[in-house]
Amino acid sequence: MHDHSVHVQCGDCPIRHRAVCARCDTDELGQLEQIKYYRSFQAGQTVIWSGDRMEFVGSVVSGIASLTQTMEDGRRQMVGLLLPSDFVGRPGRSTAAFDVTATTDLVMCCFRKKPFEEMMATTPHIAQRLLEMTLDELDAAREWMLLLGRKTAREKIASLISIIARRDAALHLRKKSGTLAVDLPLTREEMADYLGLTLETVSRQISALKKDGVISLEGNRHVSIPSMDRLLEEAGDDSDGGMLV
Amino acid sequence: MHDHSVHVQCGDCPIRHRAVCARCDTDELGQLEQIKYYRSFQAGQTVIWSGDRMEFVGSVVSGIASLTQTMEDGRRQMVGLLLPSDFVGRPGRSTAAFDVTATTDLVMCCFRKKPFEEMMATTPHIAQRLLEMTLDELDAAREWMLLLGRKTAREKIASLISIIARRDAALHLRKKSGTLAVDLPLTREEMADYLGLTLETVSRQISALKKDGVISLEGNRHVSIPSMDRLLEEAGDDSDGGMLV
DNA sequence: GTCGCTCCTTGATGCAGATCAACAGACAGG
DNA sequence: CCTGTCTGTTGATCTGCATCAAGGAGCGAC
Numbered sequence: 284m285h286d287h288s289v290h291v292q293c294g295d296c297p298i299r300h301r302a303v304c305a306r307c308d309t310d311e312l313g314q315l316e317q318i319k320y321y322r323s324f325q326a327g328q329t330v331i332w333s334g335d336r337m338e339f340v341g342s343v344v345s346g347i348a349s350l351t352q353t354m355e356d357g358r359r360q361m362v363g364l365l366l367p368s369d370f371v372g373r374p375g376r377s378t379a380a381f382d383v384t385a386t387t388d389l390v391m392c393c394f395r396k397k398p399f400e401e402m403m404a405t406t407p408h409i410a411q412r413l414l415e416m417t418l419d420e421l422d423a424a425r426e427w428m429l430l431l432g433r434k435t436a437r438e439k440i441a442s443l444i445s446i447i448a449r450r451d452a453a454l455h456l457r458k459k460s461g462t463l464a465v466d467l468p469l470t471r472e473e474m475a476d477y478l479g480l481t482l483e484t485v486s487r488q489i490s491a492l493k494k495d496g497v498i499s500l501e502g503n504r505h506v507s508i509p510s511m512d513r514l515l516e517e518a519g520d521d522s523d524g525g526m527l528v
Numbered sequence: 529m530h531d532h533s534v535h536v537q538c539g540d541c542p543i544r545h546r547a548v549c550a551r552c553d554t555d556e557l558g559q560l561e562q563i564k565y566y567r568s569f570q571a572g573q574t575v576i577w578s579g580d581r582m583e584f585v586g587s588v589v590s591g592i593a594s595l596t597q598t599m600e601d602g603r604r605q606m607v608g609l610l611l612p613s614d615f616v617g618r619p620g621r622s623t624a625a626f627d628v629t630a631t632t633d634l635v636m637c638c639f640r641k642k643p644f645e646e647m648m649a650t651t652p653h654i655a656q657r658l659l660e661m662t663l664d665e666l667d668a669a670r671e672w673m674l675l676l677g678r679k680t681a682r683e684k685i686a687s688l689i690s691i692i693a694r695r696d697a698a699l700h701l702r703k704k705s706g707t708l709a710v711d712l713p714l715t716r717e718e719m720a721d722y723l724g725l726t727l728e729t730v731s732r733q734i735s736a737l738k739k740d741g742v743i744s745l746e747g748n749r750h751v752s753i754p755s756m757d758r759l760l761e762e763a764g765d766d767s768d769g770g771m772l773v
Numbered sequence: 774g775t776c777g778c779t780c781c782t783t784g785a786t787g788c789a790g791a792t793c794a795a796c797a798g799a800c801a802g803g
Numbered sequence: 804c805c806t807g808t809c810t811g812t813t814g815a816t817c818t819g820c821a822t823c824a825a826g827g828a829g830c831g832a833c
Contacts, residue, residue, distance in 0.1 A: 352674040354764055360677040362670035417662045424669040425607035429597040431676035432605040432724025436820065471781065479677025481821055486782055503781065503828095519599055681790065716811060729790055731812055748798095748811060 347468050351476060361476040363420075431479045434519055439478040440488040441517035444498065444506060448514075464507045492517065592713050596721060606721040608665075611695055676724045679764055684723040685733040686762035689743065689751060693759075709752045737762065 350363030430442050448465045467474070471489075475482040492498050497517055499507045508514055595608030675687050693710045712719070716734075720727040737743050742762055744752045753759055 350670070352670065354674070354678065356764075358678040360674040362673045414659050414662060417659060417666060421662060421666050421669060424666060424673065425595070425597065428607045428669065428673055428676055429599070429605040431673055433599065433603040470779090482781085483783085483822080484820060487820095490782075519601075715809095726791060727811085728792080728813085732790090735812075 349473065349477075359476050360479060361473065362424075364477065436478075436480055436484050436488050437491065437517065438519040439480060440474075440485065440492060441497065441514055442520065443474060443478060444508070445511070445514050445518050445520070448508060448511070463511065464505060467504045467506060594714075594718065594722075604721050605724060606718065607669075609722065681723075681725055681729050681733050682736065682762065683764040684725060685719075685730065685737060686742065686759055687765065688719060688723060689753070690756070690759050690763050690765070693753060693756070708756065709750065712749045712751060 348365040349361050350365070351359050351361045353359045430439055434442065444465065444467075447467060448463060451465050469477065471482045471485045474480075475485045478485065489498075489500070493500055496509070497513055499509070501507070593610040594606050595610070596604050596606045598604045675684055679687065689710065689712075692712065693708060696710050714722065716727040716730045719725075720730045723730065734743075734745070738745055741754070742758055744754070746752070
């Protein structure tokens, strides 16, 4: 029914691909078929889109990418974490440059700018979805700011694990009974960049949480969470989720 | 030509009111005139919009409002700073609640949700402007995250002053020759909440910058900046501005 | 096997900024 | 006038995390 160049990626997505997916939004995208294309990037590659190459919006189909800001002296802060279904790219602004560091193999589908602007006009509900997604990102950024500005190292680690667990659960759409487990898709250093810490502190705090029974580790990356409530408590999140503009 | 309820606010704005201003965007908004209304809030008032009261998008006409997130134990982090021309409100989401703490008298113009959604369909270029504005906010949030995660106290203060100076300059659209001056619209405590510091540290670092001749103070709030370049250097910002999704 | 590499952990020490505390100026109300 | 409140400054001390440093586990190349 659909002729995806990368069929696997969209094959089994229920909600997953939020941006503009030929599978999820056949009708709207039918007319855009000719300008859609896919690109893939290798793990560890740093992708710089700038100038005229910014003239599209892309959506992550598989893999993970992170956005980081770097200061002249090398201090780095991750400011965006892109999982499948997230989108990148900035319509209408070609001057900006940004880095996407793929930490695993990354596949994106892209839409070039000009037709995208037309799309805004012709299919307003897609425009509205894009706006909502952007507002979602803004929500996430604001929670992230609370984390960076006010949380302790231990709370930061607990928060990160719970964030990943939540997105993971949403992605797979199944809640495992009892304890749930997560594979951290980040190295300790990437976690540090995410959290505004050093990698040593990340390592220490993970060890501490393990020692206190909040989490347990198999290997370096695989985390089991006996009690999500306990973890959220450690994260300092108040239970009622919402806030935002 | 236009019948504003609060005419003063839009009277002298060239770009100022970015969201949807009857002065700036006569044509598009002509058809929305009937659903536009104004609200004002007093200084110090905390405004909570939730439930059905979220069913609009508002835009700050005058005054300043800040968005803060608070943890159970009272730790607070400012996550949004709303100056004139900024907009608030989240179309299509009525569950979220948020606080707007007005630090000066605040006037907003609002658009209710339903007509707003129609607007997305009928006037796509306004929809696109909203998307761009949201992306601008996301940009700002990401710079803010770098500040919170990686900058020193001194750099944070210098950054804040330069941010306010920049927005101020953009608002008034005139560059004063030589040294430029800014009135800080925030108390030391609000600055601390903005920067993820304590108010004592804010005070100390401002004193230090003053002692080192980076800024000079008249009163507590009025700051003169002899050299913007020097200030930016202190802020740790690399000169090429851009980055972002 | 050894080498080299990346990723991770743990220990020892130092410092930036938090915390606790005192005080001063501005201003309003009595 | 005094008194209370709010805002801001500055000092003394404490501490959470950074920094510096060493070493271990996993793994591919040879």
